[in-house]
Amino acid sequence: MATVAKKDTYIPSRRTGKGPLGAKVFSYYTQDERRLVEKAAKLEHRSLSSFVAIAAVERAQRVLGRN
Numbered sequence: 001m002a003t004v005a006k007k008d009t010y011i012p013s014r015r016t017g018k019g020p021l022g023a024k025v026f027s028y029y030t031q032d033e034r035r036l037v038e039k040a041a042k043l044e045h046r047s048l049s050s051f052v053a054i055a056a057v058e059r060a061q062r063v064l065g066r067n
Helices: 031-043 048-063
Strands: none
């Protein structure tokens, strides 16, 4: 897998989105899962909650067959 520069994979901040943000969602991780997700969020310069929210939306779109 090739490494892509951050500027090539820019995702706008969820805080600057056009629509209001909805209710909180809680998720639970093992210690290893938490470390993995935190490391990935740090590499993308995102908060943990922002990283998880973006990942969840992307996964939901794949499951539902949307792009």
